[in-house]
Amino acid sequence: MPRCTVKFSNKRLISMAYDVHKTTYTNENFPPLIVMHCMLGSKANWKIVGSTLAQKCNRKIFTVDARNHGDSPHTKEHNSTLLAADILEFMRTQGYRKASVMGHGMGGRAVMYLALKYPDWVEKIVVLDVSPVGRPQDPMTMQQIFILMKGIEIPKTLTLPEGQVMMSELFSKVMDYQENVKFILRNLRKKQSGEFYWNVNVDALMENLRSYTEFRDQIMQFSPFEGSAMFVCGNRSNFVDPNTWADIQIFFPNSEVHWLDCGHLIHMHKPTELIELVIQYFNEK
DSSP, X not given: OOOOOOOOTTOOOOOOOEEEEOOTTOOTTSOOXXXXXXXXXXXXXXXXXXXXXXXXXXXXXXXXXXXXXXXXXXXXXXXXXXXXXXXXXXXXXXXXXOEEEEEETHHHHHHHHHHHHOGGGXXXXXXXXXXXXXXXXXXXXXHHHHHHHHHOOOOTTSOHHHHHHHHHHHHTTTOSOHHHHHHHHTTEEEOTTSOEEESSOHHHHHHTGGGGGSHHHHHTTSOOOOXXXXXXXXXXXXXXXXXXXXXXXXXXXXXEEEEESSOSOHHHHSHHHHHHHHHHHHHOO
């Protein structure tokens, strides 16, 4: 097994928390599928999808928590380069020389960077509602969300549901869809002492937000990924501009795109359709 040769100055890699999904029929000879969630998401969001894919794709499915999310360690650094390096380190420690990867939003950028920089390690790539070109979302909206998460002190006397209602009303002033608000509120926790906290590293995500607007510049140095790629996008999301498909194919020339009638949270809005597309993609001859 060749060692992972990633070197990133003095920035450390992390060991990602993960769930593994498999059945008695899982073919251990197939490269696994590693799934990384979007910003402010977690592996818990992918439990049903991961379990279903394991049953239907006959391969092991790993759903991971990216750094600064879920059960994974928190670090000051947070960008696509390091997220990709974390996936590569995960593959190495799990004993895999090749894997397929699927990423949503932030995770999609991480798996694209991985495929472009280390193509020999990637079998297939699935990118969900994000693009290698353009901005994935209005940075100002995310900035406002992080400011609210950092700056609002929820009274200890409130229960967790009451704290969620309080934050929901505030988030709704800067976000368009209530489902997106509920998605973020899954990160709110309450200690036994009564203090509320967020299960994500808000400081790191906020400080490194600008890096997501510079992704195209970061990948211009790489050759196109010649392997198979599939993009699945929401036609009611503002994360991917249909008019940029030709630009996307500069980086992923052997790619296909599917549009679902939904917003950014594809795995929540259209789980059945997404699962069917992924199954077909991996089971095709």
